[in-house]
Amino acid sequence: MSATASAESTKSKRSIPVRAMGFAFREAAVPRWWFFENPIPTHISNALNLLFPDGERFFIRSVKHYMHVVENDPELLARVRGFFGQEGRHGHEHERYNKLLQEQGYDLEPFLAFYRHWAFEVLEKNTPPVLRLSATAALEHYTATMAENALKSDMLDHAHPLMRDLLRWHAAEEIEHKSVAYDVLQKVDPRWGVRAAGIALASASIVAFWILGARELLRQEAAMGTDLAAHRRAAEADPVLERERKHRTVMFRGAIADYLRRDFHPDQKDDYALARAYLERIGRLDG
């Protein structure tokens, strides 16, 4: 085995600990505009938070469908169990935060009902299991891409400390388990066409629901009397937000190009040390 292959094999054998966090959203008095003290970046981020709990339960269902394929591989089985545990905890914490949003006066139910209907009653039920798994692997690639940026960039320094902790913990764990769904897909159906179809479906879905969620939250924000035009101007004038906006386009283009390379594997990008460094800093490396 070459040194690179050996390093990769060690990486994928790394354990995926499940960490119960219990963030004190209420006690920490997370403000309505917790990101850059501006409703625009806050609601763009909130909209993604709205998608997480049900989306992550979908990831678990998509992989669970193939447990019979995983069961004879103890190493992958252990990582799959860690993946289920981590995604379950992410959904739980984001749901607790979403409750706080409701208490702050945002009515999340109409959007969530719309999202659940179209994503899970219509799309999921009419998509073959292998494509659901492939879309999950692609969405995991996107979350790992955003996670790397969240841990590397100074963007979260502009978030309320508790939201920063929530998002950095989530980001670190997304990196820890980033190759699990992909490895299951490789066992189930390694064809490039299946992988490409998965990222096409994943991209269209996440972009549509993310935009619709953000538009709905901003609509409600305007209805509360907030002058969104003034906040938009402030956001456009913020050098960190402007830099991130430009970087996001390059980052997602690069992520798609990487994912469509025939020999792609998530572990080719070794950002595990980034996740470990953060988890070590908060004293939660091992669980």
Ligand SMILES: [Fe+2]
């Ligand atoms: Fe997650």
Ligand SMILES: [Fe+2]
């Ligand atoms: Fe994930």
